[in-house]
Amino acid sequence: MTDLAPDIGNRSKFTPKPDLPPPPNTTGVSGWLRYNLFNGVFNSILTALSIIAIFFMVKAFYEWAFVNAIWEASSRDECRISSTKIGTCWAGVNVWFTRFIYGRYADAEIWRINLAFIIFIIWMVPLWLPKITSKIFIGLSAVLIYPFLAGYMFLGGERGWFMEVMVALSLTCFLFVLIHSLLCLTTGLGLYGWIIKVSGFSKKNEHQHKYPVIGFTLLTVAVVAFLINDITFKYMSNNLWGGLFLTLVISGIAIASALPAGIILALGRRSKMAVIRVLCVAFIELFRSVPLITILFMATTMFPLFLPGGMVINKLASAIVAVCLFAAAYMAEVVRGGLQAIPKGQYEAAEAVGLTYWQATVLIVMPQALKFMIPNIVGNFMGLLKDTTLVSIIGLYDLLGMINAVSHDPKWIGLHHEPLFTAAVLFFIGCFAMSKYSQHLERSLGAGNNR
Amino acid sequence: MSLEAEKNTEQLKSAASDEVAIAMSKVNKWFGDFHVLKDIDLTVFKGERIVICGPSGSGKSTLIRCINRLEEHQNGDIIVNGTTLDSNLKNIHAIRSDVGMVFQSFNLFPHLTVLENCTLAPIWVKNFTKSEAEVTAMEYLERVKIPEQAAKYPGQLSGGQQQRVAIARSLCMNPQVMLFDEPTSALDPEMISEVLDVMFELAETGMTMLCVTHEMGFAKRVADRVIFMDFGEIVEQNTPEEFFENPKLDRTKLFLSQILSH
Numbered sequence A: 001m002t003d004l005a006p007d008i009g010n011r012s013k014f015t016p017k018p019d020l021p022p023p024p025n026t027t028g029v030s031g032w033l034r035y036n037l038f039n040g041v042f043n044s045i046l047t048a049l050s051i052i053a054i055f056f057m058v059k060a061f062y063e064w065a066f067v068n069a070i071w072e073a074s075s076r077d078e079c080r081i082s083s084t085k086i087g088t089c090w091a092g093v094n095v096w097f098t099r100f101i102y103g104r105y106a107d108a109e110i111w112r113i114n115l116a117f118i119i120f121i122i123w124m125v126p127l128w129l130p131k132i133t134s135k136i137f138i139g140l141s142a143v144l145i146y147p148f149l150a151g152y153m154f155l156g157g158e159r160g161w162f163m164e165v166m167v168a169l170s171l172t173c174f175l176f177v178l179i180h181s182l183l184c185l186t187t188g189l190g191l192y193g194w195i196i197k198v199s200g201f202s203k204k205n206e207h208q209h210k211y212p213v214i215g216f217t218l219l220t221v222a223v224v225a226f227l228i229n230d231i232t233f234k235y236m237s238n239n240l241w242g243g244l245f246l247t248l249v250i251s252g253i254a255i256a257s258a259l260p261a262g263i264i265l266a267l268g269r270r271s272k273m274a275v276i277r278v279l280c281v282a283f284i285e286l287f288r289s290v291p292l293i294t295i296l297f298m299a300t301t302m303f304p305l306f307l308p309g310g311m312v313i314n315k316l317a318s319a320i321v322a323v324c325l326f327a328a329a330y331m332a333e334v335v336r337g338g339l340q341a342i343p344k345g346q347y348e349a350a351e352a353v354g355l356t357y358w359q360a361t362v363l364i365v366m367p368q369a370l371k372f373m374i375p376n377i378v379g380n381f382m383g384l385l386k387d388t389t390l391v392s393i394i395g396l397y398d399l400l401g402m403i404n405a406v407s408h409d410p411k412w413i414g415l416h417h418e419p420l421f422t423a424a425v426l427f428f429i430g431c432f433a434m435s436k437y438s439q440h441l442e443r444s445l446g447a448g449n450n451r
Numbered sequence B: 001m002s003l004e005a006e007k008n009t010e011q012l013k014s015a016a017s018d019e020v021a022i023a024m025s026k027v028n029k030w031f032g033d034f035h036v037l038k039d040i041d042l043t044v045f046k047g048e049r050i051v052i053c054g055p056s057g058s059g060k061s062t063l064i065r066c067i068n069r070l071e072e073h074q075n076g077d078i079i080v081n082g083t084t085l086d087s088n089l090k091n092i093h094a095i096r097s098d099v100g101m102v103f104q105s106f107n108l109f110p111h112l113t114v115l116e117n118c119t120l121a122p123i124w125v126k127n128f129t130k131s132e133a134e135v136t137a138m139e140y141l142e143r144v145k146i147p148e149q150a151a152k153y154p155g156q157l158s159g160g161q162q163q164r165v166a167i168a169r170s171l172c173m174n175p176q177v178m179l180f181d182e183p184t185s186a187l188d189p190e191m192i193s194e195v196l197d198v199m200f201e202l203a204e205t206g207m208t209m210l211c212v213t214h215e216m217g218f219a220k221r222v223a224d225r226v227i228f229m230d231f232g233e234i235v236e237q238n239t240p241e242e243f244f245e246n247p248k249l250d251r252t253k254l255f256l257s258q259i260l261s262h
């Protein structure tokens, strides 16, 4: 008994023991090296061999890619002649690089593509700034309304009345997002608040606040439509589109449509109505069990057979539809996973306060489920971006298609490695950035997780 | 239990009117083959406070969840404030916005602040403007004594505070009837009384209340009627005095001895 009792006799007051430094060689760089790379003879040998192997690979690559590289040449033969060793012929990539990015789009019109992408980026930037309100509107307008503006800027040509209105609306939204963001940053009150304040509606009932806002929006759309009425862009048929630009158009549309379509399908799969449930399950299972390439071939070769005679559908359009359907089916499964993470009590509480099914879904269930789904959604988007390269097989000139085209160019015939390497780097940059961003999102949502 | 509260008890007992709030007749419900509710007949008057007790699995939760259609009964009639519960969605929504419910596991919306939890339904179901809803919400948050937590998220609150927010959230819809399904069972002992106090004050305002609870102190103090359920039936019902002093059936006696002995 006395042995077990702690000896507190001469320690009437508790004083913590001082923190001692850890034993040497367990921390820091040398500690890490010792522990991870050189603990034991066998491990040390492995480490040494690996270092040697890596050294030779890097050296070979470095010589191939840089030391023996030819940067300026007018054809592949010239590359061969000017170098005695095997080295890269970056000259080919150099000459073709604009084509890799924009396809056969006319050089003089390329600024339209660049401008459209810049507008998109500016449109999205406020979403990352903490002070800005109404982010839902900004995000939704970027996904739902921006495509009309971008579509017109890419395609050009005459605008029908519908496109006229949509382009004007789109420009108006962009203008509003800009003004709203500036107002939020400088005055702390958004555009909506300012319109109500300036129009003198602030004292009126909140239900009436929408009237000056709607009025102001319609007025702006009308003014913008009037201003752009005379401006038309040169028509650039979509078979001129190509390269990374086309890859981004296809995957962008697929990504933007996949989430809403996936949500609808996932909800349909849980529906109480048997017909809807069966249809959704059938759709999801069908598109998940068929390879994308098959769907692409079906869309471009078989589907036109079922169309009424004489009707031609655009190859790009059918490819986009195919990729979208494929993406929706996969996204539906991601959404289903997110929905399953929501406890039953949330549905019950939403029902008990009298919310309708759609209100409960939009206001309670989806915002929570989306949080769980973000890593999977981003993973899916990365997959989609890469899968889009399959459209090169059905004859569209996306990035991979353009890469193949180089090797068929008589001047650069057989030039495969350098362009492929370029494409790999471009895809890696895109996907790696997405992956890092998703990790960041996961961490920041995890930190701010309010459970 | 404060002294003043003790004094109020007598006048509380007479708050019930003879207007009917909820009328259930011959209600039956099955889960698959399992007969959970058997021929339930229950009339609740406006302002009446009813405590429902009984062993676990006896169908207490199912009974009160049938009242706002979280569970669907298969036959019999349930009439709430004059509206008959059937598959008509309009009736269901009307009844739900008139009947508040508090759950054992709180079920607050974790992605919304306390204030947003309270204003959501008034804004979307009752078409309140945001500022109207916020004024009402703050009133009720004061009633449950946590106005200072309005901007926090539910995850930042203790269990007792969360349950009080849940009560405020229901009250913001200005309900005619409040249903409580074991509101204190998931709480640490030191938090039970803060929730019971709020429920007691609510009872003082004349709210019609149906509480599934094993807090017998609460039942003695507040209830007009105590109902004992077993195997999906209402076995015995009486005023709390009679119920606790002179239980008629052996089954009730056994249950009471089990519940009061610890």
Ligand SMILES: Nc1ncnc2c1ncn2[C@@H]1O[C@H](COP(=O)(O)OP(=O)(O)O)[C@@H](O)[C@H]1O
Pocket (backbone or CB within 6 Å): B031, B036, B054, B055, B056, B057, B058, B059, B060, B061, B062, B063
């Ligand atoms: N959704 C359900 N499906 C099948 N059985 C259920 C379901 N909900 C409850 N039950 C069963 O019904 C019985 C009564 O449940 P409940 O009303 O929750 O009892 P209590 O609240 O009195 O403990 C229990 O035996 C339970 O297992």
Ligand SMILES: [Mg+2]
Pocket (backbone or CB within 6 Å): B060, B061, B062, B182
């Ligand atoms: Mg229960």
